[in-house]
Amino acid sequence: MHQHALALKSHSFSPQYALSLSNFTLQSPNPLQFRVPNVSSPVSLRFRRSSAADVSPVRYTDGSSSSIGSLGEAGGIVVTEKPIDVATLGNLCVDIVLSVQELPPQSRGERKALMDELSLSPPDKKYWEAGGNCNMAIAAARLGLQCVAIGHVGDEIYGEFLLDVLHEEGIGTVALDGETNAKDASSFCETLICWVLVDPLQRHGFCSRADFKEEPAFSWITGLSDEVKMAIRQSKVIFCNGYDFDDFSPSFIMSTIDYATKVGTAIFFDPGPRGKSLSKGTPDERRALSHFLRMSDVLLLTSEEAESLTGIKNPVKAGQEILRNGKGTKWVIVKMGSKGSILVTKSSVSVAPAFKVEVVDTVGCGDSFVAAIALGYIRNMPLVNTLTIANAVGAATAMGCGAGRNVAKRHQVVDLIKSSKLNDEGNLLKELLAENPETPKVNLLSKGLRKDGSNKQQVEVISMEKVVSELLPELELGRCCVKASS
Numbered sequence: 001m002h003q004h005a006l007a008l009k010s011h012s013f014s015p016q017y018a019l020s021l022s023n024f025t026l027q028s029p030n031p032l033q034f035r036v037p038n039v040s041s042p043v044s045l046r047f048r049r050s051s052a053a054d055v056s057p058v059r060y061t062d063g064s065s066s067s068i069g070s071l072g073e074a075g076g077i078v079v080t081e082k083p084i085d086v087a088t089l090g091n092l093c094v095d096i097v098l099s100v101q102e103l104p105p106q107s108r109g110e111r112k113a114l115m116d117e118l119s120l121s122p123p124d125k126k127y128w129e130a131g132g133n134c135n136m137a138i139a140a141a142r143l144g145l146q147c148v149a150i151g152h153v154g155d156e157i158y159g160e161f162l163l164d165v166l167h168e169e170g171i172g173t174v175a176l177d178g179e180t181n182a183k184d185a186s187s188f189c190e191t192l193i194c195w196v197l198v199d200p201l202q203r204h205g206f207c208s209r210a211d212f213k214e215e216p217a218f219s220w221i222t223g224l225s226d227e228v229k230m231a232i233r234q235s236k237v238i239f240c241n242g243y244d245f246d247d248f249s250p251s252f253i254m255s256t257i258d259y260a261t262k263v264g265t266a267i268f269f270d271p272g273p274r275g276k277s278l279s280k281g282t283p284d285e286r287r288a289l290s291h292f293l294r295m296s297d298v299l300l301l302t303s304e305e306a307e308s309l310t311g312i313k314n315p316v317k318a319g320q321e322i323l324r325n326g327k328g329t330k331w332v333i334v335k336m337g338s339k340g341s342i343l344v345t346k347s348s349v350s351v352a353p354a355f356k357v358e359v360v361d362t363v364g365c366g367d368s369f370v371a372a373i374a375l376g377y378i379r380n381m382p383l384v385n386t387l388t389i390a391n392a393v394g395a396a397t398a399m400g401c402g403a404g405r406n407v408a409k410r411h412q413v414v415d416l417i418k419s420s421k422l423n424d425e426g427n428l429l430k431e432l433l434a435e436n437p438e439t440p441k442v443n444l445l446s447k448g449l450r451k452d453g454s455n456k457q458q459v460e461v462i463s464m465e466k467v468v469s470e471l472l473p474e475l476e477l478g479r480c481c482v483k484a485s486s
Contacts, residue, residue, distance in 0.1 A: 085145035086374050087235035087265075089256060090176070090218075090247040091132035092151035093192035093208075094158045095404070096123060100197045103205035108212070115207040118195050122157060129404035130165040131194060135367035136239055138169045139393060139407045143375045148172040148231050150238075152218050152247075154190035162191060165405060174231040176221050192217060192247075210246050218247050224259060232256070233263040237374050240267065240292070242274025245281075250288035257295050261328070266377070269293075270300040270370060276308050293322065298331045298377060300370055306334050316432050319344030333373060333387075335366065339428050341391055343383050351432060352387035352445040353425040355395040355416050364403025369394035382470070384445045384462050389471055392416045414475050420464045422447050429459075 098118070104111045130138065137147045149171055153159035166173055195207040210217050224232075232238055238260050244253055260267050269292045271278065278289045293299065293309070299322060301309070306318040319332035323346055326332075332344045340353040372393040376386025396408035396416055425446055433442065442459045445467060 082234050082236045082265075083146065084148050084172075084231065084235040085237065085378055086137070086140050086371075087148045087150055087174075087231055087238045088133040088137050089238055089240045089244055090151045091241060091243045092134060092149060092153055092162060093132045093194055094162055095129045095131035095194045095196055095402075097127055097129070097196045097198065097402075098123065100199055100205075103197060103199050103203060104207055111207060112212050115195060115209070115212075118207065119193070125161060128158075128161055129402060129406070130162055131404060132192075132243065133239065133241065133367070134162070134166065135364045135403040135407055136371050137166065137171050138405065139364075139368040139371035139397070140374055141169050141171050142408065142410055143371060143393070143413075145371070145375060145378070146172075148174055148235065150174045150176060150228055150231055152176045152189075152221065156190060158191040158193060169405075174227050175225070176218070176228060177225060216246060216248050219249050221248060222252055224256065229259065229263075232260050232265050235265050236378050237266045237268055239370060239374070240269050242271040242278060245274060245278060245285060245288070250282075250284040254288050254291050257291060261295055266297040267292075267295060268298045268300065268370065268374060268377075269296040270366065271305060271309075272366070275301075275305050279309065294325065294327045294329075296326070297328055298333065298373065299326075299329060300333045300335065300366075300373065302335050302337075302366075306332075314432070314434065315342060316344060316349055319349075331373075331377070335369060335394075336428075338423060339431075340423065340425070341369075341387050342432060343387055345383070348383070348441040348443060349432070350383040350387055350443040350445075351425065351429060352384055352391055353422045353428055354391050355419075356421040356423055357395045357399050357416070359398045361401045362398055364407050365394040365397045367403065368397040368407045379474075381474075382462075384443050385467050385470055388417070388445055388464075388467050389413070389474075410475060414472065417468055417471055417475070420447065420468060422464060 096118075104114055133149065133151070137149050141147045147170075149166055151173075152175070153162050163173060190209075192209065197205040197207065199205070238256075240253070240257075257267060271289065271292070275289070278285045280286075281289075303315045303318075306315055306322070307313050310318040310321045312318040312321055315334040315336065319334055319342070322332045323329055323344060330345065334342050334344070336342070336354075338354050340351065342352075343350040369390045372390035373386060375381070376383075376389060381389075392413045393408045396412035397403070397406075399412070400406045400408075422445070425444060429442075429444060440458065444459055444461050445464060446461050447464050
């Protein structure tokens, strides 16, 4: 089973959300309606369908480049003006959830035959969902960020669906194109599909074209077009994750990182589950992963991933080690699930416990979390505030079912922040500070004032009441520019 398909989805779907294979019907696509997002002027976006019909390109009127990412007060970031807030790189796919009597067979040939059979008759669109990096882009757009998805989709109903979803969410698109030979053009230029198969016991199986191709799905994309370069240059942040290695060659990924660095676009990287396999992958994959870890401005890891990459169990010490080895790394963020999250800089550690929620589905939580981190980075929010809103957006997504258009909406985030229901921070703080005498300063989000700390660490307690008073105006008074319906 290919890692790409396996890690994209780990849903716990109820039967009513899945479609029986016996109900397949061929769907004719509706005429594609492009919706241009509201983008302030220096940018003019124009959408069109090319003959290759990959992804609609973005055109800009202002071709100037600018730098981004100087350190501000308290470890924050001062981001110079660029018209696009966030660009995502690759990993654009459509997820289709189906109920089946039994999971796919283990035999590679039989699984390939099943996937080919599934592909013949697309189910009703209500069982389709945008997947991959669409999750991050949608969450970011709902927080009011101007977003562009850089990637490849095919000229078929799945590609049109994906473009429709992105445009309806106010997200621009820019095409990644390349040269293909005749035998590839019929299949490997199409939109990536992940078939999510759910049996009566709610176990999951996955089928994707990526499972049956040894090289990346779009290995024929080898260079950056002028449109892609312009999109990167005009973006404050470019978000990449480990699944980009399933789309593109390591050399293409490294050249994209280098270009983003050259034009002053901040690089956010979340290796995800692919990080572990990449660290043991081909020499080219290991080289590209190391390049990401050195050159990224912001690294996002789970505590398990941080330990895997560094060999250090304590997340604070692991984050500090990554910072020491990074060339331009400003933030290392470690996600600790129900415990909360931390943000490590060279001068401080910020700690925010998680919100208490009833978790329905964790798919898309990490992507939503990244979107809010980008918001805090771009808006130069206090570091604890950035973690708090990120925890809230991730938790709001966990309360729903699935990702894509099911990621957190603004009103859900507002409600969570207002509730101020946090898990206990005491044990988390003790765990983080154990054997960490080098930590110069700790910023701790707390449900109330507490007298805590040690003679080795300087702990500044920041009350949830104070953070709420600062975050709610951002969300409720329209500073995040989000539609009322969101």
